[in-house]
Amino acid sequence: xxxxxxxxxxxxxxxxxxxxxxxxxxxxxxxxxxxxxxxxxxxxxxxxxxxxxxxxxxxxxxxxxxxxxxxxxxxxxxxxxxxxxxxxxxxxxxxxxxxxxxxxxxxxxxxxxxxxxxxxxxxxxxxxxxxxxxxxxxxxxxxxxxxxxxxxxxxxxxxxxxxxxxxxxxxxxxxxxxxxxxxxxxxxxxxxxxxxxxxxxxxxxxxxxxxxxxxxxxxxxxxxxx
Numbered sequence: 491x492x493x494x495x496x497x498x499x500x501x502x503x504x505x506x507x508x509x510x511x512x513x514x515x516x517x518x519x520x521x522x523x524x525x526x527x528x529x530x531x532x533x534x535x536x537x538x539x540x541x542x543x544x545x546x547x548x549x550x551x552x553x554x555x556x557x558x559x560x561x562x563x564x565x566x567x568x569x570x571x572x573x574x575x576x577x578x579x580x581x582x583x584x585x586x587x588x589x590x591x592x593x594x595x596x597x598x599x600x601x602x603x604x605x606x607x608x609x610x611x612x613x614x615x616x617x618x619x620x621x622x623x624x625x626x627x628x629x630x631x632x633x634x635x636x637x638x639x640x641x642x643x644x645x646x647x648x649x650x651x652x653x654x655x656x657x658x659x660x661x662x663x664x665x666x667x668x669x670x671x672x673x674x675x676x677x678x679x680x681x682x683x684x685x686x687x688x689x690x691x692x693x694x695x696x697x698x699x700x701x702x703x704x705x706x707x708x709x710x711x712x713x714x715x716x
Contacts, residue, residue: 509525509527512552523544533596534546546583562586567581568591568601597653611666617649617650643678646674651709671705
């Protein structure tokens with residue numbers, strides 16, 4: 491295990507030296523071509539096919555010099571375009587053929603060719619529900635104070651808002667996030683007795699009880715502090 495860890499660390503350091511030498515990091519909005527990487531996960535971004543071919547050629551050559559190779563099967567190609575006709579053919583660059591995909595998972599975030607967040611937010615809500623039900627026994631007991639239950643929920647919320655700094659949400663996606671949160675908060679605070687009738691608390695009542703930013707405002711706060 492120790493030898494494997496050292497070997498992996500050496501590979502990461504060598505790959506980082508290759509990427510640093512290419513000098514293609516920085517503000518992606520100001521560059522024609524760009525590289526982002528974490529450990530051995532590398533994403534190559536380009537605004538044109540010409541730029542993509544150039545950056546790939548440089549990356550391949552520099553990697554070959556230090557004994558690294560590109561895994562053709564694991565490498566995918568995706569064209570991000572909100573409007574117009576998308577290129578659905580597989581991308582051939584030199585002797586490599588990379589599969590064209592509509593979406594893929596990068597560092598546990600789902601990127602898609604339409605540059606929309608509906609798939610990502612749905613996946614994150616599903617993970618949030620799993621996290622909630624894994625902790626449901628801690629949240630349900632009546633003897634536990636609501637403040638304590640809220641602290642537990644605040645450990646669940648980041649599961650949903652992971653990478654939300656990059657999100658651009660539609661009204662429907664914001665609504666789905668708020669529905670997820672209110673379902674949990676209603677279970678935390680329980681029903682209220684009005685005129686001897688037990689009723690589920692509405693959104694305004696829940697907001698007064700929590701006195702914290704809802705999940706959408708929380709994700710925006712993350713963005714502004716990112």
